[in-house]
Amino acid sequence: MKCLCAVIAFFALIWPAPAADPEPNRLLGLSLDELSEIKIDTVYAASKVTEKVTDAPSSVTIVGRDEIQRFGYRTLSDIIRSVRSFDVTYDRAYSYTGVRGFTSLNDYGSRILLLVDGHRMNDPIFDTAAVGTEALVDVDLIERVEFIRGPGSVIYGSNAFFGVINIVTRGSTTVDGVEASTSAGSFDTYSGRVTIGKKFANGVEFLISGTYYSSEGQDSLFFKEFDNPATNHGIAFHRDGDSFWSTLAKVSYRDFTLEGGYVSREKDVPTAWFGSVFNAPDTTVDSRGYIELRYAHETIDGWALTGRAYYDTLDYHQLATYNYGFGRVVNDDSARERWWGLEAGGSRTFFDRFRISIGAEVRRSIDLIQRNYDEQPFASYLDVSSYQTVFGTYADGHLEINKQLTLTAGLQWSHYDSFGSTVNPRTALIWKPVESTTLKLLYGEAFRAPNVYQLYYSTFNQRSNSALQPETIRTYEFVAEQYFLTNWRSTVSLFRNEISGLIDTIDSNGFLVFTNLTDAHVNGAEGEIEGKWSNGLLLRASYTWQDAVSNANGRRLVNSPENVVKAHISVPVWPDKIFASLELLYTSDRFTMLRRSTGDACLLNTTLYTRNLAPRLEVSASIYNLLDQEYRTPGGPQHLEDSLVQDGRTFRIKFTYRF
């Protein structure tokens, strides 16, 4: 109710901004440059081909830089949360991405494929799709994010299970010089960024950027499960700090791009996870890097060819304090990953109505090392080196049966040395009876291979399982998209996901053991309506109903809200200069692992963003969780806490200056 009042009050305050319809021939009045800047919704990652969103064999959402700025999104997880169907759960160490009623509490986002400029970010040991402060790309460097719902294994193999998220980074021309940004926010949070980008007359262009971020985090956090004198009455004091530095660089010349990135984040963990001692200085450090050479070329006879060669790294190091009964012991848990990969692909259209895309890839590990030991007295529990080689190849055809009807069908084959081969198809029938209406009928299958962590990680409190099989999913979806009244677009989607052999830990004689544990299914319906005007006014509201049920007991899955509402309003208070934006995120109650309810949550985030007010300067001021709602998300199997409190009202102010 409070939520609704705030939305109405916001409208009342802001509404006077005009929402004039553009005259029909408005486009004729634009200059050549302006015409070339008009955005047409396209997506690359759905088929590894640039295509219009309405032609993609999936339900697709694009979030662009303008929206990121106007809504004051701080991390990739803020962006993901804003998108229909997507959800992120934060456990004060990592952020876990889920889709359509399925958000795991300990999978590091492994059922989502995360790409940066098409480069795979999920690693071999943990499959991590890092989206919180541990993410590699500073949100300021994002041109747009493509969200592709549903299985993408047909192109990408493993991890493209519930969806694919592709981050497209900014081109050098959007910087054209030097750009610097600094921000300050609640919990002594500060950040700074410097980016240099330039395109030279000879065609060489480059972009290089560095970011530093530091946050003290909450002074004290209360966890009632630890509310006794021996554990500081449940108060974790100064245990929520978070800091990272990251860099991204790329240089392009003609058909070649060399791109690299690195991030290193250190997070204090206040939750005493994995049975560690409460209020002890637990930390986790995650460093992720890659370097990639990319080739994209269009031949004279119409082949669009791509190739990639890359080298990736991940280093993870976690310290936790344990008490085995004879005093405190610091336990080190770490992983070192080095791997390389090659990808090649091509697509061509034949007879103007049949497009075929083919591709092949190989990924091979150099080092995959997992260690776990007690520092003093020294005791090693794990020191295992593993290898992984993955082959994949696919073919995807797109046939225009006639001007209105298109059929897409594809097949992907993957081979893993752990479990063998898997084949995954996807097919889509797209019907456009008129230019403004698109109907899509989609079917797909996908898999997630058991990762090296699940296959080979055994310690004093956890057991591996090398017999794990891939998780699989089949999805059925109907999507209807309708453009109407010049400025409006609506989408309706009905979906069913059937999931088999989900890998999760069970408690077996005091050990956490990975098994192909759960079969589940999700039925759901979504509707979204969006209006965009040329003066910048944006209105969007979506509603998702999702019923995610475990096949074993017929009960709703943990951490799965049945109803989700998202609404976004951005008003040009002073056209092209000042924007006021409000985001509403509502989720109905979720079950915790102990089958308790977390209650529902209604969050309002608001941002005032200005550009062009002073030359070259952008200022953004945001208040997150405006109503200071106390809300909780379920704890995972690694937590003793049944639910974890999330941040109350916080603020951030940010300045960006272009030199």
Place this chain on the structure above:
Amino acid sequence: MKHAISAFLALVWLFSSPARAESEYDVKAAYLFKFTKFVEWPVAAFAGPDAPFVIGIVGHDAFNGGLDRLIEGNTTGDRRLEVRHLNASDSAGLRGCQMIFVSTSEQRRLANILSTLQGRPVLVVGESEGFASAGGMLGFALRESRMGIEINSAAARQARLKISSQLLNLAKLVN
């Protein structure tokens, strides 16, 4: 479930509304109009001082009549703009245009179209992949969510058309 059904019905209701979308083809149409200003035709390209400036759509009209509506009543310089719908084998029709837009449906007849117009001052614009490299003069190409242009300036030169530097700067040169 009740919520889901009512939300669904509400959206279904919206579907019955009359529809028109600003789309890719609105942008392409606006570009075609711009090309009339940023390309210079020799005087000999026109039948006379009062002759209209003719844009021909060859093959399927992906604009759905949108180009006709946009151009209607507009002029370039002193000339009235006119849109004609042609098919690829209509040689006389093609030669009567100052600019033609070749739909994807006619891509495989591009070679014939080009030989029909060999040496004539007709700007050949297309939208298929690699149109400009294949001998067309101006090709639309989606680049990073924006409508980009590829120019084969040698082909334009042969047709005695002068493309302004402003347009050349914006485009990707393919020859």
